[in-house]
Amino acid sequence: MIDTHIHLDAMEFDGDREEVIAAARAAGVSGFVVPAVDVASFARVRALADARDDVYCAFGIHPLYVAQACDSDLTALEAELAKGGAVAVGEIGLDYFVTDIDPALQERYFVAQLDLARRFGLPVILHVRRAVDPILKHVRRAGLPGGIAHAFNGSRQQAEAFIALGFKLGFGGAMSFDGSRRIRQLAAELPLESIVLETDAPDIPPMWARGGRNEPGNMAHFARILAELRGMPVAEVVAATSRNARAALPLMGQGARRPA
Numbered sequence: 001m002i003d004t005h006i007h008l009d010a011m012e013f014d015g016d017r018e019e020v021i022a023a024a025r026a027a028g029v030s031g032f033v034v035p036a037v038d039v040a041s042f043a044r045v046r047a048l049a050d051a052r053d054d055v056y057c058a059f060g061i062h063p064l065y066v067a068q069a070c071d072s073d074l075t076a077l078e079a080e081l082a083k084g085g086a087v088a089v090g091e092i093g094l095d096y097f098v099t100d101i102d103p104a105l106q107e108r109y110f111v112a113q114l115d116l117a118r119r120f121g122l123p124v125i126l127h128v129r130r131a132v133d134p135i136l137k138h139v140r141r142a143g144l145p146g147g148i149a150h151a152f153n154g155s156r157q158q159a160e161a162f163i164a165l166g167f168k169l170g171f172g173g174a175m176s177f178d179g180s181r182r183i184r185q186l187a188a189e190l191p192l193e194s195i196v197l198e199t200d201a202p203d204i205p206p207m208w209a210r211g212g213r214n215e216p217g218n219m220a221h222f223a224r225i226l227a228e229l230r231g232m233p234v235a236e237v238v239a240a241t242s243r244n245a246r247a248a249l250p251l252m253g254q255g256a257r258r259p260a
Helices: 017-026 039-050 063-068 071-082 103-120 132-142 156-164 181-189 216-230 234-248
Strands: 031-035 055-059 086-093 124-127 147-150 167-171 195-197
Touching: 017 216, 031 039, 031 086, 031 234, 039 055, 039 071, 055 071, 063 103, 071 086, 071 103, 086 103, 086 147, 103 124, 103 132, 124 132, 132 156, 156 167, 156 181, 167 181, 167 234, 181 216, 195 216, 195 234, 216 234
Parallel strands: 031 055, 055 086, 086 124, 124 147, 147 167, 167 195
Antiparallel strands: none
16 A cells, blocks of 8 residues: 555654554555655655655645745755655645635745646645635646645546546545545545545544544555445555556656655
8 A cells, every 4th residue: 555645754753653654564555655845844754755665755835834935945845856856746735724824825836836846747746625626727737747636525527627637536534434425425436546545644534533643554444445435355446546656656666765
């Protein structure tokens, strides 16, 4: 299994990071994609990837962090990408659920980062909360090589629009809640080749860890839930979603962590 979205650099893991990674490996996780959220996290994310063959890094400025960002942060992101080693630009996007961050400011940083992704020929890892249509508009204009729409919670039509643009859709802890009917229906009915698994740990904890910390070891549970929703063997789900992750982020396993 490949966890396509996990914040291993988060302070929630400072006390037991190695134990968490070991437990996930024991549960069958063979790859961890760690997207940065701001310039301050770039060095931590790169260090995690440089020290471990199964950890992959992505760099970006998250929409919830743009209020603290400045133009020099985009310059720093460009310099970080120029070093090599990234499998994607991310986590980037728009978040209209949070109302105190200027949408126009979010959009400016998002468009600038899409431009960097295009220039470096990298896929993107998208944060799409309550902003799917505006994101689709900008992604269409950008002409990117695809990527992942993280924690997808849009409509069937929006899902199909992302798929048509070459994107995979990320599913994880939200599938564990019976009340997440739309997410569970999408997970059950969308083409399997369009789905990747993720935890977003330490965030989006599943039902059995509500109010607590999510962990990458939960990937095994998420694979079982997806298999149950689709009525198919877990092994097929694991093989397909891992294959999809490599298709979405093709630099995984191609020396992306070790720039020359």
